[in-house]
Amino acid sequence: MTLVDTVRRFNRSYTQRIGALEESFLGTGRPLGASRLLFEVGPDGAAVRDLRERLDLDSGYLTRLLSRLADDGLVEVRPDPADGRRRLVTLTPDGQAAYRELNERSDSKARGLLEPLTERQRARLDEALGTADLLIRAATVHLRVVDPVTDAARTALGEYYAELDRRFPSGFVPEPRDDGAAALRAPSGAFVVAASDGAPVACGGVRRLDDSTGEIKRMWVAPDWRGAGLGARLLRRLEDEARRLGYARAVLGTNSVLTEALAMYGRVGYREIGPYLVDSPYDEVFFEKSLI
Amino acid sequence: MTLVDTVRRFNRSYTQRIGALEESFLGTGRPLGASRLLFEVGPDGAAVRDLRERLDLDSGYLTRLLSRLADDGLVEVRPDPADGRRRLVTLTPDGQAAYRELNERSDSKARGLLEPLTERQRARLDEALGTADLLIRAATVHLRVVDPVTDAARTALGEYYAELDRRFPSGFVPEPRDDGAAALRAPSGAFVVAASDGAPVACGGVRRLDDSTGEIKRMWVAPDWRGAGLGARLLRRLEDEARRLGYARAVLGTNSVLTEALAMYGRVGYREIGPYLVDSPYDEVFFEKSLI
DNA sequence: TCATATCTCTGACTTTAGTCAGAGACTTCC
DNA sequence: GGAAGTCTCTGACTAAAGTCAGAGATATGA
Numbered sequence: 001m002t003l004v005d006t007v008r009r010f011n012r013s014y015t016q017r018i019g020a021l022e023e024s025f026l027g028t029g030r031p032l033g034a035s036r037l038l039f040e041v042g043p044d045g046a047a048v049r050d051l052r053e054r055l056d057l058d059s060g061y062l063t064r065l066l067s068r069l070a071d072d073g074l075v076e077v078r079p080d081p082a083d084g085r086r087r088l089v090t091l092t093p094d095g096q097a098a099y100r101e102l103n104e105r106s107d108s109k110a111r112g113l114l115e116p117l118t119e120r121q122r123a124r125l126d127e128a129l130g131t132a133d134l135l136i137r138a139a140t141v142h143l144r145v146v147d148p149v150t151d152a153a154r155t156a157l158g159e160y161y162a163e164l165d166r167r168f169p170s171g172f173v174p175e176p177r178d179d180g181a182a183a184l185r186a187p188s189g190a191f192v193v194a195a196s197d198g199a200p201v202a203c204g205g206v207r208r209l210d211d212s213t214g215e216i217k218r219m220w221v222a223p224d225w226r227g228a229g230l231g232a233r234l235l236r237r238l239e240d241e242a243r244r245l246g247y248a249r250a251v252l253g254t255n256s257v258l259t260e261a262l263a264m265y266g267r268v269g270y271r272e273i274g275p276y277l278v279d280s281p282y283d284e285v286f287f288e289k290s291l292i
Numbered sequence: 293m294t295l296v297d298t299v300r301r302f303n304r305s306y307t308q309r310i311g312a313l314e315e316s317f318l319g320t321g322r323p324l325g326a327s328r329l330l331f332e333v334g335p336d337g338a339a340v341r342d343l344r345e346r347l348d349l350d351s352g353y354l355t356r357l358l359s360r361l362a363d364d365g366l367v368e369v370r371p372d373p374a375d376g377r378r379r380l381v382t383l384t385p386d387g388q389a390a391y392r393e394l395n396e397r398s399d400s401k402a403r404g405l406l407e408p409l410t411e412r413q414r415a416r417l418d419e420a421l422g423t424a425d426l427l428i429r430a431a432t433v434h435l436r437v438v439d440p441v442t443d444a445a446r447t448a449l450g451e452y453y454a455e456l457d458r459r460f461p462s463g464f465v466p467e468p469r470d471d472g473a474a475a476l477r478a479p480s481g482a483f484v485v486a487a488s489d490g491a492p493v494a495c496g497g498v499r500r501l502d503d504s505t506g507e508i509k510r511m512w513v514a515p516d517w518r519g520a521g522l523g524a525r526l527l528r529r530l531e532d533e534a535r536r537l538g539y540a541r542a543v544l545g546t547n548s549v550l551t552e553a554l555a556m557y558g559r560v561g562y563r564e565i566g567p568y569l570v571d572s573p574y575d576e577v578f579f580e581k582s583l584i
Numbered sequence: 585t586c587a588t589a590t591c592t593c594t595g596a597c598t599t600t601a602g603t604c605a606g607a608g609a610c611t612t613c614c
Numbered sequence: 615g616g617a618a619g620t621c622t623c624t625g626a627c628t629a630a631a632g633t634c635a636g637a638g639a640t641a642t643g644a
Contacts, residue, residue, distance in 0.1 A: 003418045004402045010421040013489075014306070017432050031600055049621070061602060063623050085610045085621040110296045116431050118521050125427040126295045129302040131420040139408050140309045197305075229410050323630055341591070353632060355593050377591040377640045 017113065028101065037065050038095065039102055041075060045090035048077070054198075074098055138228035141194045141201060143237050148184045148191040148205065156193050156203035160220035167257050168282065183207035184217065190241040194234055201225045202234050206242045206250070209277065214247035214291075219261070231264045243291050250291055251276055253283030309405065320393065329357050330387065331394055333367060337382035340369070366390055430520035433486045433493060435529050440476045440483040440497065448485050448495035452512035459549050460574065475499035476509065482533040483510075486526055493517045494526050498534045498542070501569065506539035506583075511553070523556045535583050542583055543568055545575030 028035060040051055052062050066089060069075045074095035080086035091099055114122060146153050184191040184205035194202035204219035216238055221231045242250050251273070254261055262285065270287035293301075320327060332343055344354050358381060361367045366387035372378035383391055406414060438445050476483040476497035486494035496511035508530055513523045534542050543565070546553055554577065562579035 003406060003414050004399055006418050006421050006425070007402045007406070008398060010425045013425055013429055017428055033601065052621095058601095058603060059622065060604080060624075067623090079610095083611070083621085087622065106300060107296055110299045113428075113431055114295060114299070116433075116525060117427065118524070121427055121430070121521050122295050125424060126298050128420040128423040128427070129298050132417060132424060133298075133302045133305055135409065135413055135417040135420070136309055136405075137305055138413070139405055141408075229413050232410070233408060325631065344591095350632060350634085351592065352594075352634080359593090375591085375641070379592065 028098070028105070030098075034065055034069060035102060037062075038069060038074060038091075038098060041089050041091055041095075041099075043091060043096060043099060045088060047080065048087045048089060051089065069095070134225075134228050137196050138225065138230055141196045141230060141233075143192055143194045143234065145190050145241065146193050152193045152195060152200050153191055153203065156200035156220065157218060159200075159222065160203065160218055163220065163223070164255075164282070168255065169257075186245075188245060189214075190238070190245065192234060192237055192241065194230060196225075202230050204234050204238050206238050206245065206247075208245075208247075209251060211246075212248045214242035214245060214250050216242075216250055216252040219252070226260060231261070232268050235264070235268050239289070239291055248290065248292050249288060251286065251288045253280065253286045255282050256284050320390070320397070326357055326361060327394060329354075330361060330366060330383070330390060333381050333383055333387075333391075335383060335388060335391060337380060339372065340379045340381060343381065361387070426517075426520050429488050430517065430522055433488045433522060433525075435484055435486045435526065437482050437533065438485050442485075444485045444487060444492050445483055445495065448492035448512065449510060451492075451514065452495065452510055455512065455515070456547075456574070460547065461549075478537075480537065481506075482530070482537065484526060484529055484533065486522060488517075494522050496526050496530050498530050498537065498539075500537075500539075501543060503538075504540045506534035506537060506542050508534075508542055508544035511544070518552060523553070524560050527556070527560050531581070531583055540582065540584050541580060543578065543580045545572065545578045547574050548576050 030038075036055065037051065040046065040054055048062065048066065051057070052059055055062075057065070066075065066077055070077055072094075073092055075089050076092055077087050077089050080088050114125070117125065148154075148157070183189050184207050188208035189206050191205040192203065193200050200222075202219075202221040202225060205217045206214045207217055209215040216235070219231070219234065219238075221234070239250055250270075252265070252270070253275070254265075256262070265287050268289075270289045273286050273288045275283075275286050322330075328347065329343065332338065332346055340354065340358065343349070344351055347354075349357070358367065358369055362369055364386075365384055367381050368384055369379050369381050372380050406417070409417065440446075440449070475481050476499055480500035481498050483497040484495065485492050492514075494511075494513040494517060497509045498506045499509055501507040508527070511523070511526065511530075513526070531542055542562075544557070544562070545567070546557075548554070557579050560581075562581045565578050565580045567575075567578050
């Protein structure tokens with residue numbers, strides 16, 4: 001049995017049993033679409049725009065769904081003070097109650113399903129689902145080249161810097177004369193962000209070191225995404241970008257504290273070299289790889 | 293994060309990504325319902341009755357779906373020769389082709405999804421999904437008391453005997469003077485079958501040994517269902533039945549070849565005892581447990 | 585053999601889900 | 615300040631999915 005068979009077999013048994021979890025949104029007297037929407041609005045509210053994107057709905061259809069929920073007194077729709085074209089949706093107290101009820105139904109259905117399992121089996125299931133979840137998410141992560149000043153890039157870089165600050169014994173302060181933005185974009189550089197469910201989970205960039213050499217900079221993978229091969233995938237993508245920009249060789253420098261990264265560079269074919277032109281005081285270990 | 297959370301989290305990410313596998317039944321120019329039906333008919337055909345039950349459809353609705361597929365030349369519906377009220381559905385050659393296409397779409401979608409994973413990750417995913425599949429199926433196995441002459445019971449017993457015959461060095465022949473049927477039913481006995489997706493996956497019975505003692509007989513778990521705690525669950529159910537029938541003690545005899553079973557009896561609280569009244573030449577090891 | 589039950593089918597619905605074209609209010613960018 | 619773009623909403627649709635009440639044919643068990 002191949003993996004594809006396993007996946008399909010699992011899919012069948014899963015959707016028949018647990019998949020019904022989400023259908024338990026039914027039986028609340030509301031059509032499934034309305035319940036899903038209510039759930040997606042959530043206790044913190046959401047912008048109509050985002051709902052449309054997340055649920056992939058037609059704008060007219062969404063408007064109608066929302067106005068039905070509003071008629072039922074479950075949500076409130078009002079203009080976004082920051083941008084008069086947009087509208088924000090929040091749950092009313094009744095809506096909050098309905099939201100909680102959806103969650104409880106879903107929970108109790110899940111509990112009932114797991115009830116026949118022993119403690120040991122539950123632990124095994126927990127681990128298996130956790131692993132499968134991570135890998136499936138990892139497989140569907142979307143890598144794309146973005147400008148380093150976009151929101152996605154800024155968020156990712158922010159988390160990267162914050163982590164360096166936590167992990168370096170002396171903390172980390174981004175170089176003030178940081179030419180990051182300009183160097184990590186065309187025509188001599190690129191910046192790649194990996195996103196899952198809209199949130200950035202990894203990033204990295206290439207910039208010009210000399211005419212034939214691109215330098216990989218600011219590679220970061222979110223902590224709970226490590227061990228899923230995302231780093232290697234991102235690195236290969238950056239090498240592709242570097243090749244496209246005309247570089248024949250990739251180099252990078254890193255800090256010896258970042259042990260996972262060091263091991264990964266080795267696996268992907270990087271070879272340790274002496275220090276090249278350096279501008280970051282944090283780089284201690286250096287690698288290169290031919291792109292030809 | 294509790295297991296329920298893991299399940300729900302997994303459910304969300306899974307249905308969004310892989311769940312779409314089944315939706316790939318769309319895009320074949322046929323509505324989802326019709327494709328699902330075509331898939332459920334399958335290459336071997338099916339009875340309309342069973343389709344209605346498996347897909348949980350209204351009879352009128354199903355009739356209409358089927359006649360649409362028949363109009364498109366994909367299926368053929370004709371009376372069941374064995375029962376004039378029923379009708380049987382089979383795929384026409386065109387229907388077979390459409391069926392194969394559905395499968396290919398689903399496969400290639402699954403492959404595309406897994407493509408970014410490395411070999412090692414795929415192996416991990418394969419194992420994780422396999423484990424989760426087994427446990428989820430095990431959790432949703434349905435145990436019920438049936439008469440030992442019903443089809444389900446006969447099938448299960450048949451597989452049990454066949455396995456003993458394979459595993460015992462000298463083979464196994466059911467005792468000819470087998471009073472099985474009569475002894476494993478009320479008022480002094482019971483027979484329990486565990487079924488998953490309609491197929492029996494485990495069985496076992498209790499019969500009277502003396503007024504206060506019930507004997508557990510013919511416990512069997514299908515080979516690919518072992519390690520999922522099904523045996524222990526079945527045994528506990530049989531003890532419940534024995535208690536209900538008024539027994540204060542359960543005993544059982546087994547063969548020392550069946551090592552998994554021996555270990556399981558110990559885990560569930562059975563204690564080895566000397567041979568009690570024996571009528572099976574295959575029983576070598578004996579256990580008892582108080583039911584009070 | 586007659587009442588009762590089972591199985592499929594038909595007709596007449598309703599609800600849910602979704603699409604499309606454009607109007608109107610507002611922002612943004614030159 | 616005006617053109618171009620964004621966001622939401624309305625109206626007018628269509629298709630899919632599902633429900634309900636019976637009719638008619640056949641089987642089953644007393």
